[in-house]
Amino acid sequence: MKFGGTSMAGTERIRRVAGIVKRQQEAGHEVAVVVSAMSGETDRLVTFCREANPLYDPAEYDVVVASGEQVTSGLLALHLQALGCKARSWLGWQLPIRTDEAHAKARIEEIDSAALLASMAAGEIAVIPGFQGLTADNRVTTLGRGGSDTSAVAVAAAVKADRCDIYTDVDGVYTTDPRIVAKARKLKSVTYEEMLELASVGSKVLQTRSVSLAMKENVRVQVLSSFIDESAPPADSLPGTMIVSDEELEGLDMERQLITGIAADKNEAKVILTRVPDRPGAVATIFSPLAEANINVDMIIQNVGREHTDTDVTFTVPASDLDRTKALLDAQQATIGFEKMTTDAKVAKISVVGVGMRSHAGVASTMFKALADRGINIQAISTSEIKVSVLIDADEVELAVRVLHTAYELDGA
Amino acid sequence: MKFGGTSMAGTERIRRVAGIVKRQQEAGHEVAVVVSAMSGETDRLVTFCREANPLYDPAEYDVVVASGEQVTSGLLALHLQALGCKARSWLGWQLPIRTDEAHAKARIEEIDSAALLASMAAGEIAVIPGFQGLTADNRVTTLGRGGSDTSAVAVAAAVKADRCDIYTDVDGVYTTDPRIVAKARKLKSVTYEEMLELASVGSKVLQTRSVSLAMKENVRVQVLSSFIDESAPPADSLPGTMIVSDEELEGLDMERQLITGIAADKNEAKVILTRVPDRPGAVATIFSPLAEANINVDMIIQNVGREHTDTDVTFTVPASDLDRTKALLDAQQATIGFEKMTTDAKVAKISVVGVGMRSHAGVASTMFKALADRGINIQAISTSEIKVSVLIDADEVELAVRVLHTAYELDGA
Structure with missing residues (x-):
């Protein structure tokens, strides 16, 4: 499960997220959660870096901005514990999430999932800050803006998750922008390639890199709203849009149209x-x-x-x-x-x-x-x-x- | 050198700190700097933890609150670079600073100084977040409120520093509170034992634990003001108060009084x-x-x-x-x-x-x-x-x- 900055903005919203996560565990799933920084926090930290030095060293920039996700991962673990769940945070350097050395726009190379899997098998919910990683020489990296989607897909691939649920402020992928066309329909499913084309031409639901990675690693991604009713049926009924391979798509959505969106x-x-x-x-x-x-x-x-x-x-x-x-x-x-x-x-x-x-x-x-x-x-x-x-x-x-x-x-x- | 939260509160103040640090390097010193979080930041983070769960897990609390010092260490490195200095941050887990497992009030057990010494010898200014450490099983700890003074003394001991300069919002240790007695005099020097007695009876210049540690490790500590004129003579003229052993005190201050304060x-x-x-x-x-x-x-x-x-x-x-x-x-x-x-x-x-x-x-x-x-x-x-x-x-x-x-x-x- 991945939650963005709007969902993590302050105590009440994080408490709500904890409720959504707990319901997934109660539905019988082992759960890892990837979180963004509170909305506005990354901008605040970037401003400090720019003020320090307009030509800032991206390695130190990464140290500063990675802190936003560190805060929300610890807080979500605390909120989950308050609801009676076992939970702990796993920072990028603790797993670790290994990346290349391209500070401020690093690419994930490998995630060591051993500790994570052991913790999840023991009934602990793993909370992982998105956006951050670690170079071979143990320096903090970040993945670039919007990188938390990519973190979520990479973690899902590493633990061989059944599904990677990305909670956003929309409730799925639509045939087109519902603000333009009132009759736009939510799609049950799209293929990775379709999502890439839709993402790169202005449908801002998911970061393009995260979709490419999902395609490469064959991770089933679901886009759904973080503002769902917490008392609604568990997300197993797949209320959002599934992003899957061509092959899987056939089974999911027989009646789909010639044109997706x-x-x-x-x-x-x-x-x-x-x-x-x-x-x-x-x-x-x-x-x-x-x-x-x-x-x-x-x-x-x-x-x-x-x-x-x-x-x-x-x-x-x-x-x-x-x-x-x-x-x-x-x-x-x-x-x-x-x-x-x-x-x-x-x-x-x-x-x-x-x-x-x-x-x-x-x-x-x-x-x-x-x-x-x-x-x-x-x-x-x-x-x-x-x-x-x-x-x-x-x-x-x-x-x-x-x-x-x-x-x-x-x-x- | 150690700078507290008031000195690190925002871009202009961190820039000023960078200038003070640079002058020490220019005076021929190898420099490591320990920094606190921006004033107010730790309180903000603690509030989030309390809101999440009044009986919070101190291990996750540590993950959240340690972020404040991470931010200022990265920012000070950036500001030093902007002044043309070589500088990098060393987070608690990167050195590492090993502590016991008493989350939220951990005690430092050992600092691995090898990487730090190599970096400093290469002309790099090392910037180290105060307050934070790492347990044997790689979890983040914090040292308790005011712990950055202790971090600074511990780092000074680890690198066998000539001096540990603690910059505060007062310019030294006085014979008594200058707000009560206008004729109070700044002391050139006090012994560790005297400082402990003065600290524990209400003279809030230094955290007691940091003085105990300085006494144990025989670290020469200087208390001085972070609001000094940056163009003043280098701090080698010892404008603050030196805290030293009984033996060293004799040499420093022959004319001292029967009563120190x-x-x-x-x-x-x-x-x-x-x-x-x-x-x-x-x-x-x-x-x-x-x-x-x-x-x-x-x-x-x-x-x-x-x-x-x-x-x-x-x-x-x-x-x-x-x-x-x-x-x-x-x-x-x-x-x-x-x-x-x-x-x-x-x-x-x-x-x-x-x-x-x-x-x-x-x-x-x-x-x-x-x-x-x-x-x-x-x-x-x-x-x-x-x-x-x-x-x-x-x-x-x-x-x-x-x-x-x-x-x-x-x-x-």
Whole structure:
């Protein structure tokens, strides 16, 4: 079980979490719990680090910020004890959770589960601070923001858990954002690949890394709400959304649709370079400097000009990187040889996602037709095996999501 | 060097501490720094634990409250780095600082100084969170409130430091409380025994345990102010008060007075039991139940009655334990056989302290005469090798301290 910062923010909420955890133990499960810091605490600690030194040493930054999860893990153990459960905290260095040496964005390499399994077998609930780990030379690391989801999946893999339940402030994964489409339906299940596509295009339920890890380790992940009624039936009735492998999905949800969900991402910006010389290596001169600057280029479209001597190149970058992108390309204009650069931050990416489209043709054309029927102009297109994405005007994003939700027959009652 | 919570309370103050530490390194010293949590932080964390469970598990309490010092140790390392120093934090479990298993009030057993010495020899400033340690089975412990002073002395002993500088919010140890006697003088030096007597009778400069440890390990401790001018001469000129052994004291301070200081303690309460039967074991029936209840009895005076069949017994306990003391003795009235119990919380203990009194007679009589001359009534007397204490009315404490400060010729210019 994993609980985020909102669920751990203060005595009353931690007490509530303890109640939810206790019910799982009473239902016959051995339980390990991974916790985030109280919401706001990590920000407070990061601010202290920045004030100390804007170019802070990430090793010492990790010592400071890892303390937030240490506090909540001890407190949840105390709350569980107050409810009569046996419980103890296991800090990252105590298990240990071994990571690489990339401080402030470490990756988990190995979790020693021996002590954990012995403790759980003895009826103790194990409470583990998320987000933190230990290098080979015994220094504290953290996994980067949102890393507690990854901690939870890694612990679940290490103890070979039946399930990793991630309690969030939403009650599952929906066909699309319910704030945009009132008829959005909660999904019983999605595959890892679908969740990755949904996560990376703006559905902020789970950290992408945690889903990748779950896929790699084949951990069954359930997303569900931490604001459920504590007196409700135990979570074995799976009230949330299960994230599983392709194979398992068949058994869980026979009646699933061709398309699993529709995601919208407004944090994109479009860049058009006109009249780029059409010669070998020209495109590399555009994207190499961006890659070196760690700017993540997403959609790329190349329109060859009529005379086949030059082309227009359109691509998208995160809106927050647009200014840096412009500066880098302006500096390289002579080398690249483009005529003009135009940019537009008022764009949005809409994606339809579903493993079903592997075996069904016509998914993309349904999308294009539905949008055209409502006069929504498509500025760029990209596809993957289980996803079709289009770039449209940001003003039309809500309309487009609603139109597509209906077009793919996702609307609930 | 050790800095308390007031010195570590926020970015600006930690930056100031970093400057003081850097100046010591620039003066040619290898430096280890022990830090407390930001003032208020430990209270905040303790409150969370109490809210979780009033009868909290001290092992989990330790996990929670140890985080405060972890934060400040990382932050001080960052601030030192920002000033161009090499610095790193060493958490209690990283060195490790081994303690017994008495969670929330652990005692340090051993500090492995190998890594610390290697790091310091390489020019790195070692920053160590105070207050925390590690049991043999790798669980976090804390040393009890004020334990960071003890951590500092223990680290100084482990690395065989030339000196342990404890920065506090006073600039040294005075002949008496300067708020009571304007002419109180700062002492250049006191012995461990004197400091213990001064600390235990209300001079709250250092935690008693840290002084005991310094005496046992023969660590030279300097008390000085963390609010010194950073541009002042380096601390080698010893601006504070040195706490040293008897032997070393001679060399440091030839001109010292017979009496080192005068301490006042208002946190005492007096209990009088009248007509206790004068038979063997009678006194034990009074004090055994108090000892079992962990109530610390201080002064005890027994006045044998005129007929030698019963006696009056007067003693003092901490004022905070007076109600429990009354309840315990009331319950035992028949067993003890006293006639009446009277109590008085409006008393104060005045002590004159000095190693010089070992070789000088007349110290006590000077005290009694000076107080009598001003009409101050002595309610009880106790003495040790280097201390004479009297119990007086609490209203007369300031007057008594001033009278004695003059009588022992301690007044400064």
